[in-house]
Structure formats: C-alpha cells, structure tokens
Amino acid sequence: MEKFEHYDVIIVGAGPAGACTAAAISPVRTGKRVLLLEGKKRVGLPMQCGEAIPTYEELLSIFPQAGCPELYDLPSDVYAGTIAGIKFRSPSGRTYVADLKGQMMHRERLDQHLFDRAVAAGVEYRLGERVHTVREHEIETAAGRYSADIVIGADGVYSLVSAATPAFSPNRDICPCALVLAKGDFYSEYIELWFESRFPGGYFWLFPKNRVGEANIGLGMRGPKNVRQLLDRVIAEIRDHYGLEIIGKSGGAVPLGGLKEVVVHRHFALVGDAAGMVFPTNGGGTGLAMMAGKWLGEIIAADQPLSLYERKVNNILRPVLQRSLRTRRQMDFFRKSERAFEALMWLANLRGWRNFIIG
Numbered sequence: 001m002e003k004f005e006h007y008d009v010i011i012v013g014a015g016p017a018g019a020c021t022a023a024a025i026s027p028v029r030t031g032k033r034v035l036l037l038e039g040k041k042r043v044g045l046p047m048q049c050g051e052a053i054p055t056y057e058e059l060l061s062i063f064p065q066a067g068c069p070e071l072y073d074l075p076s077d078v079y080a081g082t083i084a085g086i087k088f089r090s091p092s093g094r095t096y097v098a099d100l101k102g103q104m105m106h107r108e109r110l111d112q113h114l115f116d117r118a119v120a121a122g123v124e125y126r127l128g129e130r131v132h133t134v135r136e137h138e139i140e141t142a143a144g145r146y147s148a149d150i151v152i153g154a155d156g157v158y159s160l161v162s163a164a165t166p167a168f169s170p171n172r173d174i175c176p177c178a179l180v181l182a183k184g185d186f187y188s189e190y191i192e193l194w195f196e197s198r199f200p201g202g203y204f205w206l207f208p209k210n211r212v213g214e215a216n217i218g219l220g221m222r223g224p225k226n227v228r229q230l231l232d233r234v235i236a237e238i239r240d241h242y243g244l245e246i247i248g249k250s251g252g253a254v255p256l257g258g259l260k261e262v263v264v265h266r267h268f269a270l271v272g273d274a275a276g277m278v279f280p281t282n283g284g285g286t287g288l289a290m291m292a293g294k295w296l297g298e299i300i301a302a303d304q305p306l307s308l309y310e311r312k313v314n315n316i317l318r319p320v321l322q323r324s325l326r327t328r329r330q331m332d333f334f335r336k337s338e339r340a341f342e343a344l345m346w347l348a349n350l351r352g353w354r355n356f357i358i359g
C-alpha cells in the first residue's frame with residue numbers, strides 16, 4: 001500500500017484565504033512542512049470576482065484590530081483603479097452617492113501575487129490537484145495521498161473540508177452570480193450598484209477599472225430567474241452608452257448566509273468563503289479571506305492552539321458579520337415592496353450608507 005506523505009499542515013485551496021494562511025505560517029522561518037493543494041491548474045483563473053475591495057483604511061474603520069497592512073502592500077500592476085465612492089440606483093431609478101473608498105483589482109494578479117508570497121515563504125504546492133477525499137488526517141487527490149497534523153479548509157463556497165466534518169455547517173443562502181469583463185468608456189471613479197426590482201434579492205454591478213478603461217460588470221440575485229440571461233439583457237441596454245466590448249465572461253457563487261457557527265473542530269479549521277466569511281449585505285469577502293488567513297497562519301506558526309483562531313474570529317469578525325446578516329434580512333423584507341425599499345434607500349442616504357452596505 002502506497003504511504004501517505006506527511007506534512008505539519010495541509011491547506012486545501014490556493015485562493016486569497018489559503019495563500020495568506022500559508023504565507024503566514026512561513027516554513028522558511030518556522031521549519032514547518034506546509035502543503036498547499038489547489039484544484040485549478042493556474043491560480044486565480046478563471047477569475048470569479050467583482051474585483052472591488054475596500055482600502056486598508058476602510059477595512060480598519062470596520063475592524064480596528066485587522067492588523068494586516070502588509071497584505072495591502074501589493075505591486076502596482078495588481079491595482080486596476082481607484083474607487084472614490086459608490087453610486088446606488090434605487091428601484092425608481094434615483095441615484096444616491098456614498099462616500100466609501102476602495103480599490104479595483106486585477107483579481108487574477110492578486111491571487112497569483114498572494115500565491116507567490118506563500119511559495120517564497122517556503123510553502124510546497126501542487127496545482128491541478130483537486131482534493132476528492134478528506135478523512136480525519138488523510139487527504140487524497142487523483143495524483144497523491146497525503147496526511148497532516150492540521151487540515152485547513154480554504155476551499156471556497158462549496159468547501160469539501162467543511163463537508164467532511166459534521167461539526168461544520170454548510171454555507172447557506174448561496175447567491176449565483178454572472179459577470180463579464182468589458183472594454184469601453186469606463187473611467188469613472190464611482191462603482192455602481194443597481195437595486196432594481198427585476199434583480200430580486202440582489203443587485204447589478206458596474207465596477208469601472210479606471211486605470212485601464214475596462215469594467216467588471218455583473219449580476220447576483222436569488223430567485224428563479226436566469227442570471228446570465230438577465231445580465232446579457234442589461235448589458236445590451238448599456239452597450240452603446242459605453243462603447244462596450246466584452247472581453248471575458250465568468251460567474252460564481254457567493255455565500256450570503258453569514259459566518260458559520262463553528263470554524264474550528266479538533267485539527268480542522270475553515271477560513272475565507274469556506275467559513276462563510278463574506279458580508280451578507282454586499283457579497284464582498286476577499287479582504288476578509290486575506291485578513292483571517294493571516295490570523296490563522298500566525299497562530300499555527302506560533303504553535304498556539306487553533307481555538308485561539310476561533311476566538312479571534314468570534315471577537316472580531318462575528319459581531320460585524322452578524323450585524324451585516326441582520327441588515328441583509330431587513331433589506332430582503334423591504335424589497336418585497338418597491339416603495340418600501342425606495343424609502344429604505346432614502347433613509348440610508350439621510351443617515352449614512354455604512355449600515356446599508358456593511359451592516
């Protein structure tokens with residue numbers, strides 16, 4: 001019988017959560033043997049993201065204990081533009097402007113950069129090796145059999161590591177999304193979110209990458225409608241206005257059901273989308289995945305118990321994400337009536353948009 005190759009830590013998934021966890025364990029410094037297993041042949045591709053993240057200052061204003069400035073120290077070619085604010089379009093077509101600062105990214109370059117950081121920190125990796133079985137300390141792919149003292153599920157919204165352990169709940173309220181990448185007259189510093197009633201339980205987004213004259217345009221919504229068909233229809237409506245030319249298509253799914261109740265069980269830990277670390281109000285999770293990955297990696301590097309990671313998640317992330325979930329549920333309720341949602345947006349404009357967009 002072929003022997004399992006043994007590691008101190010195996011991380012399943014080389015997205016932002018897995019790569020940041022791996023880099024923070026830093027095998028070159030700690031001497032730990034870490035393996036990163038990724039199902040895709042090329043990290044970050046296909047790109048499945050709206051590519052907008054808050055600035056580090058905005059992240060700090062939400063999580064004062066974030067403690068990860070170096071994660072935002074990225075090569076300039078990762079940045080695709082600046083975000084000066086958000087334009088919200090209400091069901092009646094009224095536009096409101098909110099002052100929330102962010103950055104547009106080239107997400108595939110961000111993922112590649114975070115992965116390169118992990119490799120430079122001494123992490124071993126296998127690309128194109130999808131994990132199909134997780135049994136206690138043992139992990140199998142089509143190409144290899146491995147075992148580890150600690151197993152990390154950084155494997156996204158449909159996490160296999162999470163599913164292998166009954167202590168973890170599955171992600172709930174998963175929102176399907178479709179997106180296109182387009183060239184055109186996309187030089188605005190404002191990203192747009194349209195909350196029209198034809199997009200039930202979700203929104204249409206138009207995120208200009210103003211450094212390069214491109215945009216990430218997409219639709220996420222819950223309900224019986226075909227997301228791709230409806231997105232194509234909206235794109236046809238705006239095509240001439242922007243001189244829009246499609247250069248790529250993609251899609252994905254966002255877990256909007258909130259942070260999982262349990263993110264650590266014995267030698268297992270979940271991070272990023274696998275743990276439900278996404279703002280239920282807006283579907284953003286990249287910054288959270290990077291931040292929590294760093295916390296988890298540092299705790300493992302210092303030989304501290306995984307329960308410390310869970311405590312940190314519960315102290316810092318949980319209150320904010322719980323508030324965000326409550327706000328999202330209120331929004332769902334108000335969206336049953338176009339007039340009620342119109343009034344909610346009017347109120348958000350009066351009181352400030354932070355609660356509407358973050359929770």
Ligand SMILES: Cc1cc2nc3c(=O)[nH]c(=O)nc-3n(C[C@H](O)[C@H](O)[C@H](O)COP(=O)(O)OP(=O)(O)OC[C@H]3O[C@@H](n4cnc5c(N)ncnc54)[C@H](O)[C@@H]3O)c2cc1C
Binds near residue numbers: 017037053252272277
């Ligand atoms: C359409 C869309 C738009 C979005 N827009 C934004 C946005 O604008 N801003 C924002 O902040 N967030 C956005 N998000 C959310 C954001 O993309 C995620 O929160 C973020 O990618 C989470 O990082 P992660 O590392 O946890 O998961 P992922 O980035 O999903 O990485 C998981 C990795 O695990 C790998 N994997 C999965 N299963 C296995 C397996 N069995 N074996 C081996 N490898 C496996 C996958 O191939 C993948 O590389 C969006 C998401 C979608 C789908």
